[in-house]
Amino acid sequence: MLPIARVRRLAAIAVASATALALTACGAKTGEESANAAATVDTSGDTIKVGLLNSLSGTMAISEVTVRDALMLAIEEINADGGVLGKQIEPISEDGASDWPTFAEKSEKLIQQDQVAAVFGCWTSASRKAVLPVFEQNGSLLFYPVQYEGLEQSPNIFYTGATTNQQIVPALDYLVEEGVESLYLVGSDYVFPRTANRIIRAYAEEHGIEIVGEDYAPLGSTEFSTIANKVEQAGADAVFNTLNGDSNVSFFSEYAATGLTAETMPVLSVSIAEEEVKSIGAENLEGQLTSWNYYQTTEGEANEEFVAAFQERYGADRPTSDPMEAAYTSVYLWAAMVEEAGSFEVEDVRAAADGITFEAPEGTVTVDGETQHIHKTARIGRIGADGLITEVWSSEEPIRPDPYLRDYDWAEGLS
Amino acid sequence: MTVILSQSFTGISIGAVLLLIALGLSLTFGQMGVINMAHGEFIMAGAYTVYVVQKSIDSAGTSLLISLPLAFLVAGAMGVLLEWLLIRRLYARPLDTLLVTWGVSLMLQQLARDIFGAPNVNAQAPSWLSGRITLVDGEHSLTLAHSRLFILGLAIAAVVALTLTLRRTSLGRRIRAVVQHRDLAEASGIATGRVDRITFFIGSGLAGLAGVALTLVGPIGPTMGTNIIIDAFLVIVVGGIGQLRGAVIAAFALGVLQAVMEYSTTVSVARVTVLVAIVAFLQWRPQGIYTLRTRSLA
Numbered sequence: 006m007l008p009i010a011r012v013r014r015l016a017a018i019a020v021a022s023a024t025a026l027a028l029t030a031c032g033a034k035t036g037e038e039s040a041n042a043a044a045t046v047d048t049s050g051d052t053i054k055v056g057l058l059n060s061l062s063g064t065m066a067i068s069e070v071t072v073r074d075a076l077m078l079a080i081e082e083i084n085a086d087g088g089v090l091g092k093q094i095e096p097i098s099e100d101g102a103s104d105w106p107t108f109a110e111k112s113e114k115l116i117q118q119d120q121v122a123a124v125f126g127c128w129t130s131a132s133r134k135a136v137l138p139v140f141e142q143n144g145s146l147l148f149y150p151v152q153y154e155g156l157e158q159s160p161n162i163f164y165t166g167a168t169t170n171q172q173i174v175p176a177l178d179y180l181v182e183e184g185v186e187s188l189y190l191v192g193s194d195y196v197f198p199r200t201a202n203r204i205i206r207a208y209a210e211e212h213g214i215e216i217v218g219e220d221y222a223p224l225g226s227t228e229f230s231t232i233a234n235k236v237e238q239a240g241a242d243a244v245f246n247t248l249n250g251d252s253n254v255s256f257f258s259e260y261a262a263t264g265l266t267a268e269t270m271p272v273l274s275v276s277i278a279e280e281e282v283k284s285i286g287a288e289n290l291e292g293q294l295t296s297w298n299y300y301q302t303t304e305g306e307a308n309e310e311f312v313a314a315f316q317e318r319y320g321a322d323r324p325t326s327d328p329m330e331a332a333y334t335s336v337y338l339w340a341a342m343v344e345e346a347g348s349f350e351v352e353d354v355r356a357a358a359d360g361i362t363f364e365a366p367e368g369t370v371t372v373d374g375e376t377q378h379i380h381k382t383a384r385i386g387r388i389g390a391d392g393l394i395t396e397v398w399s400s401e402e403p404i405r406p407d408p409y410l411r412d413y414d415w416a417e418g419l420s
Numbered sequence: 421m422t423v424i425l426s427q428s429f430t431g432i433s434i435g436a437v438l439l440l441i442a443l444g445l446s447l448t449f450g451q452m453g454v455i456n457m458a459h460g461e462f463i464m465a466g467a468y469t470v471y472v473v474q475k476s477i478d479s480a481g482t483s484l485l486i487s488l489p490l491a492f493l494v495a496g497a498m499g500v501l502l503e504w505l506l507i508r509r510l511y512a513r514p515l516d517t518l519l520v521t522w523g524v525s526l527m528l529q530q531l532a533r534d535i536f537g538a539p540n541v542n543a544q545a546p547s548w549l550s551g552r553i554t555l556v557d558g559e560h561s562l563t564l565a566h567s568r569l570f571i572l573g574l575a576i577a578a579v580v581a582l583t584l585t586l587r588r589t590s591l592g593r594r595i596r597a598v599v600q601h602r603d604l605a606e607a608s609g610i611a612t613g614r615v616d617r618i619t620f621f622i623g624s625g626l627a628g629l630a631g632v633a634l635t636l637v638g639p640i641g642p643t644m645g646t647n648i649i650i651d652a653f654l655v656i657v658v659g660g661i662g663q664l665r666g667a668v669i670a671a672f673a674l675g676v677l678q679a680v681m682e683y684s685t686t687v688s689v690a691r692v693t694v695l696v697a698i699v700a701f702l703q704w705r706p707q708g709i710y711t712l713r714t715r716s717l718a
Contacts, residue, residue: 064641067539194688222687225647227638230430230568231682238423251540251639258545262552262565284542 044145046349047120052095053088053349055080055339056115058126058136063103064225064250068328069128071280072150073098075329076125078318079336089340090347097121105135112136116145122349123148123339125332129249130154130197137162146351148339150332152275152297154200155408156419160355164378165335165370166328167298168408169204175383176245176273176296177208179398185242187215191232191256192247194221201247201275204410204419211415217241226252233259236270246274253277257289267292273385278326279394287392297327298381299367300394308366324392325366334365338372338379370403378406422562425555427679433568435675436575440633441648442655442667443578444626448499449653450662451599452619454507455514457521459652460645461528462498462624466491466631467640468536470543481546484632488574491628499624500617508616525645532642540641549636567636574633578626579668585622586664595619599662658698660708669709674698 047054057076059069080094088094097119099111108127115121116139123146127133130153140147140161147162155169180188190205192198202219209216217239220232233256236244248256253274260272273294279301282290301312301324311333315325338361343349346357359374371380380403386394410416441463448454469491470484477483502524510517549567556562586592597605598615606612634644655674659666674694681690702708 062533062538064540064643070539220686223691226687228434230433230565231427231679232687234423234426234430235683251641254542255638259565262563264552264554264563286542 044116044143044351045120046122046351048092048122048349051092053090053092054095054097054119054121055336056112056119056121056124056126057096057098058101058108058111058115058124059098060103060128060132061098061100065103065128067250067284068280069101069103069126071323071326071329072126072128072332074319074323075315075325075333076336078315079333081318082314083336083340089343090349094340101126101132105129105131108132109135109139112139112147113143116140116143122146122343123351123354125150125335125339127151128328129195131195133162134196144351146339146354148332148335150335151328152331154197155204155410156200158376158378158408160377161351162377163335163338163358163372164376164406164408165331165338167381167383168378168406169201170407170410170413171298171381171383171404172275172296173201173204174208174410174413175400175404176275176294176385177205177212177214179296179385180243180245180273181212181214182398185214187217187241187243189217189236189239189241189244190219190247191236191244192221193224193226193249193252195224195249197249198247202245204416205245207415207419222248222252222256224249224252227255229256229259230262232256233263233265236260237263237265241270244270244272246272247276248274249276253281254285257285257293261289267294277388278328279324279392280326280329282388282392282394283324287388287390290388291390293388294397295386295388295394297384297386297394299327299330299365300384300386300396301325302386302393302395303367303384305366305368307364307368311366327367330366334363334367334370334379337363337365338370342372368403373406376406376408378408380405422556423683426562427683428676429562429564429568431676431679432672433572433675434678435672436568436572437630437633437637438651438655438675439575439668439671440571440578440630441627442652442659442671443575443582444623444630445652445656446659446662446664446667447582447623447626448620450656450664450667451595452616452623453514454511454620455518455521456502456507457518457649458502458525458528458645459624459627460647460649461525461532462495462627462645463631463634463648464528464532464640464642464645465495465498466628467543467635467644468532468631469494469628470632470635471536471541471640474543479546480544481548484546484549487632488629491632492625493628495628495631496621496625499620499627502624503617503620507620508613511616529642529645536642538642540639540644542639543635545636571633571636574629578629579664582622582626583664591618654698658701658708660710663708663710666708666710 059073060066080096084093101108115124125148127149128151137159149162150165152167152172190202271294275296277295312325341361342354342357346353358372361372363370368382382403383400384396385398387397388394445459448456470487473483473487506520549570552563552565554563594610594615598612655667655670659670678690678694681693
């Protein structure tokens with residue numbers, strides 16, 4: 006038998022090293038704001054360089070690789086059409102590796118070393134917050150293609166995904182219209198779900214919706230039986246789901262296991278698009294609701310062309326999703342801004358941004374120069390057995406972006 | 421009432437998962453005193469075995485049943501290789517073992533990333549595990565998912581098999597002899613090196629089994645081992661190092677505590693409470709639930 010003293014020492018070593026291991030996974034980078042210097046853009050060659058910054062490895066790769074694919078498609082199409090200001094676009098792809106300090110490091114490399122005209126990418130709000138000071142200090146431009154929690158407006162970022170009043174608020178409007186009087190909030194434990202739920206609570210208070218529960222699980226968590234039990238016991242009219250990534254797989258299978266269905270208690274999700282439906286499995290999701298600005302099934306000629314081009318380039322089994330569409334659109338918007346400005350310089354591009362429009366797959370989008378967001382149509386969709394999402398409600402008209410929710414009385418005090 | 425019952429069941433099923441991932445470790449860490457940080461990657465290897473088998477066999481049910489012995493062999497073989505190549509040279513140096521096996525765990529993670537790709541993958545659950553038993557029907561129903569019952573059954577079967585092997589077979593007798601007094605065992609004619617290897621094979625193989633069970637509750641990914649290994653060590657330390665029954669009690673106690681706290685508070689608070697409870701418990705009983713009774717003077 007091992008002597009007690011040795012046993013205790015072993016135990017201490019084991020616990021200490023396990024803790025150290027857990028801590029290596031954490032890490033944050035903060036930057037300070039500074040005056041905007043204009044970035045140097047290398048315009049000397051026949052080509053113009055742009056940066057693509059996506060996680061090609063790690064837990065976010067499943068989503069971000071699809072965004073990179075959509076960005077590449079847009080660049081190839083623009084190049085085939087003669088490029089921008091007569092120059093071919095030369096993409097430089099960097100791997101953010103699902104690690105926020107790496108995102109900051111790689112964006113610095115793209116701006117200072119490669120002297121790119123603009124960078125396209127980032128997915129999680131954590132990665133965007135990590136690169137934001139880098140872009141502000143260097144005076145460069147980032148095009149961010151994913152829906153997010155709002156309450157941000159950097160002069161160095163163009164937001165081509167939805168802000169809250171183009172996704173979450175319309176989703177709540179829809180639920181109220183459907184007669185929902187109580188909600189259960191489930192989300193991953195980080196900045197986007199927490200901020201989104203603060204906004205939802207403010208909305209609920211104004212519209213007489215009762216929030217019967219609010220639960221967060223760590224990113225990547227797979228143990229959802231307790232949360233599913235709590236949701237079932239609480240008996241809300243609907244669940245508002247801001248879980249991200251793999252956790253959705255476990256959540257929806259536990260949800261189904263407790264006997265809850267889309268008929269008895271629908272779940273409205275804001276981070277599940279076609280690509281995620283495929284990996285979660287449509288059988289656990291059938292009938293559940295989502296809120297986005299674009300679905301693969303969205304009607305219109307521009308979308309038919311986009312889906313056909315994407316599937317021809319990457320394979321017929323590849324779905325298209327909202328963030329991919331927003332990424333694809335962002336490249337075209339940047340190209341149009343550059344053409345309008347007649348220059349690649351960041352200051353000129355930003356000055357030319359207001360009012361730029363593009364016939365995007367989701368419909369006509371317009372850049373709002375003041376907020377640097379774009380006007381987008383909100384769409385509620387229902388997930389079908391085939392894994393595709395069909396629209397059940399839409400705002401008909403593009404909604405003006407309002408990242409700080411200034412037009413909404415109930416949102417006072419949020420920002 | 422149904423809440424208490426359903427949460428107890430949730431706690432027991434969390435406990436069963438904890439028990440499965442800690443069982444192999446209770447052998448390699450508890451009995452042999454080897455801190456194997458790559459244990460989590462053996463669990464990952466077991467999980468990927470299910471994925472690979474499912475790629476070649478269409479039926480999810482058959483592939484799960486084939487995966488059980490296969491994952492045991494795959495993870496066991498990796499364990500033996502690790503023991504033979506590295507660990508046996510480091511038996512007297514626990515700290516070095518820790519660093520070496522941690523390095524191995526990083527290499528195995530990268531290997532998995534290169535072979536299977538960085539994104540997580542999912543294994544299909546067989547149809548006979550996707551159903552559930554309804555015990556109480558009504559407004560607040562009490563249901564037991566088949567997959568959870570399967571994991572519980574697997575955990576119990578593994579504990580029973582391990583106990584019988586250690587207590588009743590000549591191999592078990594030799595393992596216990598080497599653990600209790602290596603020199604005396606060697607003097608009595610036991611090939612201690614071979615026994616070490618077999619012990620490590622069984623411990624690592626059990627990690628493979630745990631990996632198969634984990635595919636029923638979550639995705640399979642290169643980093644799944646890292647997330648698990650901490651819980652596994654906690655179970656062993658709380659249970660009392662080298663004590664199988666301690667690990668069983670600790671796993672279920674931690675599972676139920678987690679489930680109850682999670683129900684009454686939030687996931688993060690529950691997690692913190694469990695960790696604080698463990699720290700407090702170890703202050704009071706540093707040797708864990710069960711103490712080794714030994715005549716040695718140390």
